Amino acid sequence: MPDIEQPSADETIPFYPDHFRTELRVVLWIIGIIVLIGIIGLLMPVGQGDPADPMNTPNHVKPEWYFLAIYQILKFIPKTAGALLPVILIILLTIVPFLDRKPDRSPSIYRKRLISVIIGLIVLTALTIWGEVT
Numbered sequence: 001m002p003d004i005e006q007p008s009a010d011e012t013i014p015f016y017p018d019h020f021r022t023e024l025r026v027v028l029w030i031i032g033i034i035v036l037i038g039i040i041g042l043l044m045p046v047g048q049g050d051p052a053d054p055m056n057t058p059n060h061v062k063p064e065w066y067f068l069a070i071y072q073i074l075k076f077i078p079k080t081a082g083a084l085l086p087v088i089l090i091i092l093l094t095i096v097p098f099l100d101r102k103p104d105r106s107p108s109i110y111r112k113r114l115i116s117v118i119i120g121l122i123v124l125t126a127l128t129i130w131g132e133v134t
Helices: 015-043 065-074 079-099 107-133
Strands: none
Touching: 065 079, 065 107
């Protein structure tokens, strides 16, 4: 194996006091900046503004697109019913396969189910678009 030359004592820089002094300067500068920001914050505080009103949202605030239909429903029915309606619908959709155990083979049942699903999707899409536009 080749021998790796070790630097001699006069070629190295000792950690203390040289590196220690450099690191101390950096720490003091960071502390100084933090103190300066704190003093500026004390002398010029940012106002808090009006307290938040959970029942009155500003016009520019809108949820993500997948919540727009529920957001639009909340504008037209009472808040409690608007919060419970989606939960009840999801629970109902989860329970229906367990309640409906008879084998339906008639085309009229399939047609009714298809029409109800199409109407539901149209209503959901329309509420989503309406929530985005308004």
